Amino acid sequence: MQSPRSRNLDQKPKAQSWINANPGRSSLLLEAIRALEVGYGGDLSGFVDFAPAEYRFNSKKSGGYVILRARNNGSVGAKVQLRSNYWKELELKNPRNLSTLTQLITKHCLTGFDFENEHSQVEFDKAVKKALDSPESERKERLKNASPEPRKVWRKVSAYVRNPDVVAEVLHRARGSCEECREAAPFVRISNGTPYLEVHHRKQLSDGGYDTVENAVALCPNCHRKKHFG
Numbered sequence: 115m116q117s118p119r120s121r122n123l124d125q126k127p128k129a130q131s132w133i134n135a136n137p138g139r140s141s142l143l144l145e146a147i148r149a150l151e152v153g154y155g156g157d158l159s160g161f162v163d164f165a166p167a168e169y170r171f172n173s174k175k176s177g178g179y180v181i182l183r184a185r186n187n188g189s190v191g192a193k194v195q196l197r198s199n200y201w202k203e204l205e206l207k208n209p210r211n212l213s214t215l216t217q218l219i220t221k222h223c224l225t226g227f228d229f230e231n232e233h234s235q236v237e238f239d240k241a242v243k244k245a246l247d248s249p250e251s252e253r254k255e256r257l258k259n260a261s262p263e264p265r266k267v268w269r270k271v272s273a274y275v276r277n278p279d280v281v282a283e284v285l286h287r288a289r290g291s292c293e294e295c296r297e298a299a300p301f302v303r304i305s306n307g308t309p310y311l312e313v314h315h316r317k318q319l320s321d322g323g324y325d326t327v328e329n330a331v332a333l334c335p336n337c338h339r340k341k342h343f344g
């Protein structure tokens with residue numbers, strides 16, 4: 115029986131057209147996907163993307179991340195993230211390999227990183243203040259022992275698609291000057307030659323604000339930062 119996620123995959127037009135066009139490569143890939151879903155006990159929050167010959171998914175509970183890629187030779191390559199910066203690669207040629215992959219994922223629980231532990235800007239600002247307030251000698255000691263390589267987290271992003279006409283109309287209204295402090299834009303945007311101003315929503319889109327000319331204002335970078343952090 116197909117799992118809900120597999121049915122979801124089969125209903126994606128891009129995925130389905132690739133599956134139809136690559137019967138040899140897709141059969142093992144789909145087998146791998148379903149074996150992994152069984153290994154996860156169906157605990158999948160959803161697949162992130164399906165590019166031709168590639169399938170990614172993550173598990174919300176474990177924070178796991180796996181990329182399966184169908185190869186030209188008919189095998190499936192699996193990249194599994196076991197810890198935040200450690201990837202294990204496997205070449206899957208038969209169902210026995212799939213169970214090895216499933217065991218690997220189950221054993222490690224993929225807990226090295228977590229979507230929900232990502233720090234917000236507010237929390238980060240608090241951490242900076244705390245570090246500033248701590249004795250300089252302690253801070254220097256921590257810096258001496260700190261890893262120079264930044265920790266990497268996987269981020270799930272939802273974004274608002276903004277209307278370019280709204281931005282254009284607000285920039286036109288501003289005529290090259292910040293609508294808050296009235297100073298001229300600090301420089302010209304190299305990509306399109308317009309004065310560099312940032313179009314800010316008075317009521318944020320994430321707070322239910324509208325993407326309209328009336329709800330938007332053109333600001334210089336300083337005034338824009340002040341709106342958000344001042």
Ligand SMILES: [Zn+2]
Binds near residue numbers: 293294335336337338
């Ligand atoms: Zn300004």
